[in-house]
Amino acid sequence: MSGSRDKGGPRSAEDRKILGWQCAIVAAVLIAWEGAVLLSYADTFFFGQPSEVVSYLVTRTLDGYLVINTWVTVYEVVLGFVIGTVLGTAVGLGLWWSPYLSRVLEPYAVVLNATPKIVIAPILIVWFGIGLASKVMIAVSICAVVAWLGAFDGVRATDTDHADMVRAVGGRNRDVFFKIVVPTSLPWILTTMRINIGLALIGVITGEFLSSTQGLGYLVDSTAKLYQLSHTFAALVMIAVLAAVQFWLVGLLEKKLLPWAREAELEFIS
Amino acid sequence: MVGGPGAGAGGERRPRVEFLDVTKQFRQGDQTVTALQGMSFTLHDREFISLIGPSGCGKSTTLKLISGLDFPAAGEIRVDGRTVTRPSPKVGFMLQKDLLLPWRTVIENVTIGLEMRDVPKAERIEKARHLLYKYGLANFETAYPRHLSGGMRQRVALARTLAVDPDILLLDEPLSALDYQTKLKVEEELVRILQEEKKTVLLITHDIAEAVSVSDRVLVCSSRPGRIKAEMAMPFSKGHTPAQARNRPEFLDHFNALWRELEADVRV
Numbered sequence: 304m305s306g307s308r309d310k311g312g313p314r315s316a317e318d319r320k321i322l323g324w325q326c327a328i329v330a331a332v333l334i335a336w337e338g339a340v341l342l343s344y345a346d347t348f349f350f351g352q353p354s355e356v357v358s359y360l361v362t363r364t365l366d367g368y369l370v371i372n373t374w375v376t377v378y379e380v381v382l383g384f385v386i387g388t389v390l391g392t393a394v395g396l397g398l399w400w401s402p403y404l405s406r407v408l409e410p411y412a413v414v415l416n417a418t419p420k421i422v423i424a425p426i427l428i429v430w431f432g433i434g435l436a437s438k439v440m441i442a443v444s445i446c447a448v449v450a451w452l453g454a455f456d457g458v459r460a461t462d463t464d465h466a467d468m469v470r471a472v473g474g475r476n477r478d479v480f481f482k483i484v485v486p487t488s489l490p491w492i493l494t495t496m497r498i499n500i501g502l503a504l505i506g507v508i509t510g511e512f513l514s515s516t517q518g519l520g521y522l523v524d525s526t527a528k529l530y531q532l533s534h535t536f537a538a539l540v541m542i543a544v545l546a547a548v549q550f551w552l553v554g555l556l557e558k559k560l561l562p563w564a565r566e567a568e569l570e571f572i573s
Numbered sequence: 574m575v576g577g578p579g580a581g582a583g584g585e586r587r588p589r590v591e592f593l594d595v596t597k598q599f600r601q602g603d604q605t606v607t608a609l610q611g612m613s614f615t616l617h618d619r620e621f622i623s624l625i626g627p628s629g630c631g632k633s634t635t636l637k638l639i640s641g642l643d644f645p646a647a648g649e650i651r652v653d654g655r656t657v658t659r660p661s662p663k664v665g666f667m668l669q670k671d672l673l674l675p676w677r678t679v680i681e682n683v684t685i686g687l688e689m690r691d692v693p694k695a696e697r698i699e700k701a702r703h704l705l706y707k708y709g710l711a712n713f714e715t716a717y718p719r720h721l722s723g724g725m726r727q728r729v730a731l732a733r734t735l736a737v738d739p740d741i742l743l744l745d746e747p748l749s750a751l752d753y754q755t756k757l758k759v760e761e762e763l764v765r766i767l768q769e770e771k772k773t774v775l776l777i778t779h780d781i782a783e784a785v786s787v788s789d790r791v792l793v794c795s796s797r798p799g800r801i802k803a804e805m806a807m808p809f810s811k812g813h814t815p816a817q818a819r820n821r822p823e824f825l826d827h828f829n830a831l832w833r834e835l836e837a838d839v840r841v
Binding site for chain 2: 462464465467468469470471472473474475478482483486489561563
């Protein structure tokens with residue numbers, strides 16, 4: 304998946320051609336959409352209109368309304384993602400120290416993993432209110448479970464011969480943990496981060512759908528209920544941009560933390 | 574040819590590793606498997622011993638017990654006269670797997686043992702550089718292991734093992750993953766290095782020719798439960814490279830003698 308993206312160097316003629324096609328498809332869809340509205344094949348009331356989406360994006364960015372709502376969502380996602388990932392990863396890695404405790408917790412992990420994590424959202428809104436805190440907590444709870452399970456998978460992939468090698472040269476448990484277990488788990492941790500950044504966004508937006516007064520999810524929900532679909536599409540565009548930026552940032556982090564795996568695909572991640 | 578413990582080339586030297594009537598069992602599901610039953614042998618100072626035997630005769634268990642990574646059910650293992658209770662800095666090991674850490678560069682792989690011993694960073698790097706230079710890896714310091722060939726990876730593993738200056742080395746089929754030509758070449762290098770550094774070596778192998786050409790003595794291990802069923806002194810280790818040993822007329826006699834001992838236990 305990431306193979307073609309990771310290769311640096313100049314773009315080939317084929318790459319440029321593919322990019323051309325990709326842009327052309329977007330343009331064609333937008334033109335067809337706008338045209339259909341202008342020629343009255345489609346009703347703006349139900350479908351919105353690209354030009355209206357753009358003018359909304361520009362004016363509401365300039366007057367700060369979109370900026371504030373985007374900021375609220377970003378804030379909730381980032382805070383929830385960071386807290387959840389740190390907590391979950393710490394627990395997952397920490398369980399290396401106690402095989403006994405990890406066996407005790409194993410069935411909970413399986414059940415939590417199989418349950419759609421979003422079901423807890425209404426409860427968290429009851430507990431933490433309709434403000435930012437409940438959205439952050441939704442993202443935290445989702446990210447923590449996924450990060451826990453991911454980090455623990457990494458821990459279990461630790462090669463006992465590597466651990467023995469460190470012990471044989473005088474390493475203690477602390478050395479095995481920091482020099483073998485943590486680096487072994489790092490690719491798993493980064494993969495869960497890639498999953499989590501997406502899940503945090505879903506969690507936050509779902510929370511905003513359920514009850515909120517601010518945020519991109521709130522914009523989508525409230526404008527759709529008022530049949531202002533151009534505004535809804537504008538919010539969707541912002542969410543898509545946000546998701547793309549988040550993915551790109553996690554990709555950068557991955558390259559920085561896993562220089563040894565940069566050219567090769569991470570064989571053990573599929 | 575067949576003698577009790579202590580016979581053979583190293584008889585007059587001081588014992589470094591003593592394996593005394595060792596029994597080791599494993600649990601495999603509901604069953605208890607006896608890997609070693611009353612295994613005894615002695616490895617003397619600067620001696621090069623090979624341990625050969627059919628698969629599953631507990632050769633690798635033997636290595637773990639000497640390393641202090643596992644403990645016997647009965648019997649005792651001593652290194653320099655002291656019972657083994659944990660890994661000793663005097664003992665180093667190399668396995669078939671090179672155990673290089675993919676997230677560390679070559680030089681960082683070599684320094685890992687020195688890190689555990691709190692050697693200052695500048696000193697660690699200097700020592701690792703010196704070893705890498707000696708083993709012809711000077712240009713690969715900052716490469717990651719996956720860029721190296723199998724033979725180079727094992728030389729890095731050797732540098733890592735020797736960086737902490739163990740004088741007893743346990744080698745568990747360290748070259749068996751290499752292709753034949755590379756194996757012969759690295760084997761020759763390995764033997765030369767270990768002789769120059771005056772190391773005491775226990776080599777676990779299933780390659781009879783390798784055992785004959787590099788060792789002072791060869792111990793033959795029985796199939797499970799493992800114990801020493803025969804022991805033979807070999808004449809080639811001093812003054813011959815492994816390749817020269819293989820070309821000596823009497824090489825085949827020793828080879829065949831070992832094969833006869835092993836044959837009885839080999840089930841196809």
